[in-house]
Every structure is written in C-alpha cells, then in structure tokens.
Amino acid sequence: MRIIRRFYILIIVLVATVVHHNAMAQLFAPNRDRVTITQYQFVSQEEQDSIFIFFSWEESPVLGNLRAQFSDSSSAIYTWRKYNSAQRQFNLLPGEVDSVLLDIDRGGYRVEVTVGDSTEVYTAWIMIDDVEIDRLVMWNNNCERLTLALFSKPDNFYEVNSNYFTYFNYYTTSHTPLSILGPRGYFGDYTFKSNPDEVPVGELLPFLQNSHLIDLEFENPLNQAIHGPLYDASYEITIHTPFGRGDLVAVTETIAAIATRVDFEIFINETTDGIPSWEPGGDNPSGEALLEIKLESSSENADSLYWKLNKITKLYPYTTNVIWSDSSYFENSREVYPPKELMVPGYYKVEHAAKKISSGCIDRVILPFEDNVYLVVDSSFFKDAAIPNVFTPNGSNPVFKFVLPEDNILSIKTFKIVIFSRWGNQVYSYTGDPKTWEGWNGKIDGTMGDAAPGVYYFIIDAEGWDGVRYRKGRYKGFLHLFR
Numbered sequence: 001m002r003i004i005r006r007f008y009i010l011i012i013v014l015v016a017t018v019v020h021h022n023a024m025a026q027l028f029a030p031n032r033d034r035v036t037i038t039q040y041q042f043v044s045q046e047e048q049d050s051i052f053i054f055f056s057w058e059e060s061p062v063l064g065n066l067r068a069q070f071s072d073s074s075s076a077i078y079t080w081r082k083y084n085s086a087q088r089q090f091n092l093l094p095g096e097v098d099s100v101l102l103d104i105d106r107g108g109y110r111v112e113v114t115v116g117d118s119t120e121v122y123t124a125w126i127m128i129d130d131v132e133i134d135r136l137v138m139w140n141n142n143c144e145r146l147t148l149a150l151f152s153k154p155d156n157f158y159e160v161n162s163n164y165f166t167y168f169n170y171y172t173t174s175h176t177p178l179s180i181l182g183p184r185g186y187f188g189d190y191t192f193k194s195n196p197d198e199v200p201v202g203e204l205l206p207f208l209q210n211s212h213l214i215d216l217e218f219e220n221p222l223n224q225a226i227h228g229p230l231y232d233a234s235y236e237i238t239i240h241t242p243f244g245r246g247d248l249v250a251v252t253e254t255i256a257a258i259a260t261r262v263d264f265e266i267f268i269n270e271t272t273d274g275i276p277s278w279e280p281g282g283d284n285p286s287g288e289a290l291l292e293i294k295l296e297s298s299s300e301n302a303d304s305l306y307w308k309l310n311k312i313t314k315l316y317p318y319t320t321n322v323i324w325s326d327s328s329y330f331e332n333s334r335e336v337y338p339p340k341e342l343m344v345p346g347y348y349k350v351e352h353a354a355k356k357i358s359s360g361c362i363d364r365v366i367l368p369f370e371d372n373v374y375l376v377v378d379s380s381f382f383k384d385a386a387i388p389n390v391f392t393p394n395g396s397n398p399v400f401k402f403v404l405p406e407d408n409i410l411s412i413k414t415f416k417i418v419i420f421s422r423w424g425n426q427v428y429s430y431t432g433d434p435k436t437w438e439g440w441n442g443k444i445d446g447t448m449g450d451a452a453p454g455v456y457y458f459i460i461d462a463e464g465w466d467g468v469r470y471r472k473g474r475y476k477g478f479l480h481l482f483r
Contacts, residue, residue, distance in 0.1 A: 380464020
C-alpha cells in the first residue's frame, strides 16, 4: 500500500464563508494559509471574529503566530488569554505580554491591548489543518461485500469532524459550538476509483462522516442478492481537503475478488427449414413438445456451474421434481442442452448456481423469477381448422395438406393419416410428423396413378406428448377431389 500526496498551485477566490479580514480588526496571523470569519447567530458583521487556518504537515509541522496592535499603533500592554471550552471562558496565559504570541495551538485566543486607560479587546480562532491519510487497507472481504478501512492521523474521524474545526459562540449562554466544515465533514469531498475500472465503485456505500469503513457491495438484479466485487483490483481514494490544502491520496494493494454473481438466459430452438434458430425465451418462455432449450450462463467470477431442471408436479400445494441436472467446471457448462425428450407438456423451473471454489461463495437464481410464471411446454392440440375438405390436383389447391400447421397443430407425439375411396379402398397413408407432412397430391399409393375425381374418406390417428388421443370422431371425414 502506498500513500501519495498531491500538491496543486491554485488561485483561490474566497467566497461564502471565506472572506477578507475585517479592516477594523487589529489581530493578525501573518503566516496563516487561509482566513475566514465566524458565523455567530444574531451578531452583527462588525462583531464577528477572524478564523485563521494554518496548514501543517507531519514531516514539516507549522506552528502559527498571532500579532496584535492598538488601533492607532501606539505602544501598548498586551494580555493574552486562551479559550477553555469546559469552563466556557478565556483563561489568562501567564507570561505572555508581547505583541506577538508564538507557536500557538488550535483554539480560541483573546488579547487585551491597553494604552493608558484605554483597552481594546480582540478575539480570533485558530484552526490547524494537519490531517493526514495514513493508509487504505482491506478490513473484511466476504461473499456479500468488501470492506475497506481508511486510517487517518489523527485516527479518529469523529475527532476531526467534531473538534478540529470547531469554535464557540461566546455570545450565547451555552457557548454554542459551530463548525467551519460543510455538512459532509472533512472527508466528504472525495474521488474513489478502482484499477482496473471494471469494478463500478461509484458512490461509496456508505462513506459516513464519522466512520473510517468503506463498504463495496452490489446487487444482482436477478435475485436481489448482495455480492462483493467480481474482479481483482486495487482501490484509490482521494480526499479533496476542504480548505485547499491539497489532495490526500491512499491506494490499497490488489485485493482478490472472492464473490460470484449468477446470471443466465433460456433460449428456445425455433427451427426453420431444418436449421436451428435459438431465440431468447424472454420473461415467459414457452414452446411445444418436445421442446428444445439451451441454457446459457453469463455468471461472473465462478469456477463451477450447477444446473437443475425442475418439473412442477403440483401447483397447489407447490411441489417439484428434479428431472435433469448438470455440474462441471465453468467453461464446460457455460452452455447446456437438457435432453428434449424430457420436455413434454407441463410447467418447469430452471435453477442455476455459480460457485467460487476458493472462497466457497455461491449465488443462485431460479427462472422464470415470479412464483406463478413458468417455463411452459404447451399441451397438445389438433384443431379442426387444420383439415381442409377440398383440393384440386390440377388447380389452385394441388395438394391435400394441413392449413397453418404451425398454429393449428401442437405437441403431437405420433401421427397417422389414411385416405380411402368411397368404396373403402385405401389410396394413401402417411405416418410421421404432421408439421412436416407435405400432403397428398392425389396419386394412388403403389401405382402412382391419378386418383379419380370424387369423394374420399380420411381417418386421422394422433397422440399428443401429454397422452391426449386424437382419432375418429372429429378426426375422420370426407374430402372432395376435383380435377
């Protein structure tokens, strides 16, 4: 871990709380770095006091001086006092009788300047900015978060924010404490970054005024689980000091990422002309049996991946049965293909877990996310609308085939159609997939001669993957062949 201090040459225009010294005052700090005035409530501008800010470094400490004089610069007698917050009064500094008070510490100072029987009283507050950043180190590193600790000198953030830059309104009976720091305190203006910058640190969560701990935690939007960083990185914090003293910088060593985050997507094969086409399943993945799915993991910082395919056996009460699982090293199971024979009509949930073996961190998610949303394999159906009753081999409808089979026929396991002449003679039969059936072109099986115009009789016998049988009844009828 290394500590860096950056210096900048700045031209600063003092505004707001940093203003020019009141011209009437006769108490100076010749070697101060910044000056502002108090903000006593219900007190006139003329009655406000000066606040002198000195910059001091550990390797080259700076001690301030105060110099007083009578308003007309006459030779005077000087009595110095220092504020005691416990007693709420300015106590005499014995032996300090010169016009210059050397090597002063932080606090409130008052001087009584006497010429003859005239005494002028001046008060000023001394602030010393000698805050240092000691180091930024790993405090705790677990699956949920990485916690860094920022150590300063002094090593108490509360002390810096509450006492170092505080003065007291002695015009009130309670001597109300006031601070020249803003609401975020001394350490509140900062820049925080990682190297490499794949770790999206952003706003620290939290970086409190009075805490030296910095939590780095992130939420997986898939399951709202909290996890730590997913990449090895070092971290750098830059404190932009509030009075323009210069930046204070601390950098950690490289810290290993031990957390993991799970993520995956379901793809469905929508084969066209025999060519696989994997399409995202979206929030409500569904398809017909036998459904071909691909599970693709985009989990991060994982060594091993685990998959489970759960079939919902009962919705109320909710029960499941694991019908397929897979686990292996990360690269071997980034994409997996559950056997399509398992994907019969029903409702399914896919569970995926990612694990970082060295740390034991695990993240898990189940898709689809909502309780009442599932991966659905559609029940079978064979609509009457799929079956025409007229065809013209030499005309505009040259083939007797199904109408829009992709919409009207679903999840059929077995299918057979037999066509007879009106005298009961079989002229055609087909067994196979109804969606890929090319239809009857009016040729007689065996002889391949043209069937005569007239009325024919068909029988369909099919069974869905859900066990539903489609036969006889609605699935037999007449068709007309015209030439």
